[in-house]
Amino acid sequence: MRVECLPQERDPIARQELDKVSVLPGQKFKINFSHYSGYVNVNEESGRALFYWFIEAEENPEDKPLVLWLNGGPGCSSIAYGEAEEIGPFHIEADGSTIYLNPYSWNKVANILFLDSPVGVGFSYSNTSSDIFTNGDKRTAEDSLAFLLKWFERFPQYKGREFYLTGESYAGHYVPQLSEAIVDYNKAAGEKIINIKGFMVGNALTDDHRDHLGVFQFMWSAGLISDETFKLLNDLCDYQPFIHTSNSCDNMLDIASQELGNIDPYSIFTPPCPASASQSNRLLKRMKVIGHVNEKYDPCTEKHSVVYFNHPEVQKALHVDKEFAPAKWDTCSDAVNINWKDSPITVLDIYRKLIHEGLRIWVFSGDTDSIIPVTSTRYSIDALRLPTVKPWRAWYDGSQVGGWTQEYEGLTFVSVRGAGHEVPLHKPKLALSLIKSYLAGTSMPKQQLPGRSCDGLLLEAWRKSGRRDSCEAFIDREQEEVVA
Numbered sequence: 001m002r003v004e005c006l007p008q009e010r011d012p013i014a015r016q017e018l019d020k021v022s023v024l025p026g027q028k029f030k031i032n033f034s035h036y037s038g039y040v041n042v043n044e045e046s047g048r049a050l051f052y053w054f055i056e057a058e059e060n061p062e063d064k065p066l067v068l069w070l071n072g073g074p075g076c077s078s079i080a081y082g083e084a085e086e087i088g089p090f091h092i093e094a095d096g097s098t099i100y101l102n103p104y105s106w107n108k109v110a111n112i113l114f115l116d117s118p119v120g121v122g123f124s125y126s127n128t129s130s131d132i133f134t135n136g137d138k139r140t141a142e143d144s145l146a147f148l149l150k151w152f153e154r155f156p157q158y159k160g161r162e163f164y165l166t167g168e169s170y171a172g173h174y175v176p177q178l179s180e181a182i183v184d185y186n187k188a189a190g191e192k193i194i195n196i197k198g199f200m201v202g203n204a205l206t207d208d209h210r211d212h213l214g215v216f217q218f219m220w221s222a223g224l225i226s227d228e229t230f231k232l233l234n235d236l237c238d239y240q241p242f243i244h245t246s247n248s249c250d251n252m253l254d255i256a257s258q259e260l261g262n263i264d265p266y267s268i269f270t271p272p273c274p275a276s277a278s279q280s281n282r283l284l285k286r287m288k289v290i291g292h293v294n295e296k297y298d299p300c301t302e303k304h305s306v307v308y309f310n311h312p313e314v315q316k317a318l319h320v321d322k323e324f325a326p327a328k329w330d331t332c333s334d335a336v337n338i339n340w341k342d343s344p345i346t347v348l349d350i351y352r353k354l355i356h357e358g359l360r361i362w363v364f365s366g367d368t369d370s371i372i373p374v375t376s377t378r379y380s381i382d383a384l385r386l387p388t389v390k391p392w393r394a395w396y397d398g399s400q401v402g403g404w405t406q407e408y409e410g411l412t413f414v415s416v417r418g419a420g421h422e423v424p425l426h427k428p429k430l431a432l433s434l435i436k437s438y439l440a441g442t443s444m445p446k447q448q449l450p451g452r453s454c455d456g457l458l459l460e461a462w463r464k465s466g467r468r469d470s471c472e473a474f475i476d477r478e479q480e481e482v483v484a
Contacts, residue, residue: 012154018319019054019154024090025313026098031089033058033107037318039123040154042146047127050147053079053114053318054155055089055107065162065197065439067110068148070117070178072170072205074135074243074343075336077122078114082167084305086424087112087431096307104428106435111158113151117144117174120336123315125324132333136341141177145185148194160192164360164439165199168422169372172204173343176350183357198360200438203372203421206380207346208242214376222268224370225259243343265370267420305331348383355386355410362412362438366419366426367403374415381413395444402430405444414444 019038035055042048057064069087071078084092089105092098106112116122118140120132152159167175179199186192205211216237220230233256237249245253264270308314309329315322355361363381365374386408394401395414403415416423416430424431437444 012156015154021317021319024099024317025311026093026308027090028098029101031101033061033089039319039321040147040150042143042150043126046131048119048131048143049125049324050119050143051079051116051123051125051320052147052151053083053088055083055112055114057107057109057111058105059108061111062157064110065164066113066158067106067164067166067435067439068113068115069106070115070144070165070167070171070174072168072172072174073121073332073337074118074140074170074173074340075121075334076170076332077116078167079116079122080305080309080331081422083114084308086422086428087435088114092304092308094304096304097311099308102428104424104432106424106432108432109436109439110164111161115144115147117147118336119143120333123318123320123325123329125326132335133339134341135336135339137173137177137344138342140174141181144174144178145181148182149185152194160195162197163195164197166201166435168202168204170205172201172206172372173347175199175201175204176347176354179354179359180350183354183359196359198362198438199354200362200364200435202364202423203366203369204363204377205242205372206351206377207348207383209239209345210379210383211242211372211376212238212240214373214379215370218373218375219256219260219370221375222370224263224268225256229256229259241343241345243340264420266422267366267368267426268370269368269418270420303331348380351384351411355384360438360441361410362414364414364416364423364434366421366423367415367417368419368426369421371421377413381408381411384408384411386411390443394447396447397430397433397445398448402427402433402444407443412438412443 016036019036021035021037033056035053037051037053039049039051042050069078069082071081082088083090087102087106089102089107090099091102093100116124118124118135119126120135126132165175165179176199179196182194182196186194186196213234216225216230216233219225220227225233229252233252236252237245240246240249306329315325315329351361363377365377367374388406389409390407392404392406394403395405396402401417403417403419405412405414407413414434416427416434419427419430423434433445
């Protein structure tokens with residue numbers, strides 16, 4: 001029997017209009033950009049469908065790149081974290097019903113696509129219930145690729161657009177794996193079906209051995225754990241997988257948790273809520289669920305996103321299908337996380353492959369995170385043995401140090417000063433500076449000395465110098481000489 005498609009299914013523009021979001025509940029402000037949300041079927045046989053929220057750039061979306069954001073877990077929602085408290089424009093007030101506009105949203109510089117992946121996360125679902133218990137890295141990459149290919153059919157105006165992948169935490173697996181899948185797909189097709197240009201990940205799970213090594217060293221050097229615990233963690237956990245650790249390693253993580261006391265290991269210098277209960281088992285749980293943040297930056301704040309996204313009127317506005325909506329929407333799925341199947345011990349091999357392919361690869365790290373700290377990231381980068389192109393230096397937000405950076409052949413590292421595990425949550429202005437530099441393919445900003453702009457006497461000096469590079473490059477050189 002032949003099944004006829006509905007007109008809107010044949011016409012991508014009509015389908016876009018069906019996915020277009022008009023006004024969100026609790027929105028008391030006007031916006032100057034369009035946004036869309038809905039489902040894309042990624043496997044007809046089992047009925048797997050992934051939920052997305054696409055937010056166009058504030059200005060000239062037709063000229064801006066397309067950026068995909070993924071959160072980790074595994075099992076955590078990119079909409080709950082990436083959109084609602086990190087890089088998205090719509091953030092949620094403490095009442096769980098009102099939203100406000102994020103002044104540092106990444107849609108100031110790009111079109112942002114948030115994807116809840118794999119099935120069982122957020123509003124993504126499967127008609128085959130067993131799929132929720134059989135997720136793993138391999139199928140997540142396959143389904144995410146299928147999603148992108150169908151999404152571009154629904155939004156053909158973005159075909160050929162510069163495409164970048166970004167994410168944090170366990171997305172340190174998702175992002176490189178999906179990037180590799182796209183590169184391989186393009187090669188097999190003999191053309192660039194998806195115009196991938198690069199990827200950027202933050203506080204990212206990369207290599208189990210080096211990540212563990214960095215975690216334990218960070219906690220010890222920050223004075224969070226004892227010498228004895230540091231030694232035993234290295235003995236019992238060092239070569240353990242990050243996702244499903246042994247009982248002996250779990251026991252040591254529990255001891256480490258007790259030694260840490262009532263602090264937030266995702267941001268070790270953030271004052272904890274005075275009313276918080278004991279820290280016992282918290283680190284243990286978080287070490288297992290990479291990127292599963294139980295509270296927002298303020299640990300006394302309620303889970304605003306849980307309240308907001310469970311409102312029936314919010315789900316209706318976002319085109320959530322009642323038939324497939326979870327009984328209770330949550331930020332992360334324990335069922336997905338606990339039953340995670342395949343998780344390779346390292347993705348450094350993918351880095352080597354994609355560096356060779358010429359992708360723009362950046363790795364950033366909030367330097368107050370103890371879950372996947374800056375030490376872990378630096379150990380992993382060191383294992384790649386890449387030649388240095390530009391040496392270690394401070395980068396600046398105006399006159400203030402924003403962090404530190406080093407540029408290698410094929411990869412750029414950026415630390416973000418004072419940021420925790422979720423860099424855009426803790427330091428949103430610095431995170432916006434980061435994505436601006438990344439998309440432009442330029443180094444992180446240098447210190448701007450007072451009055452050093454490309455006009456007046458400096459412009460005249462540049463002209464008289466006869467130099468062929470830009471006036472801005474001339475100023476940079478002048479500044480380096482002053483600082484030296």
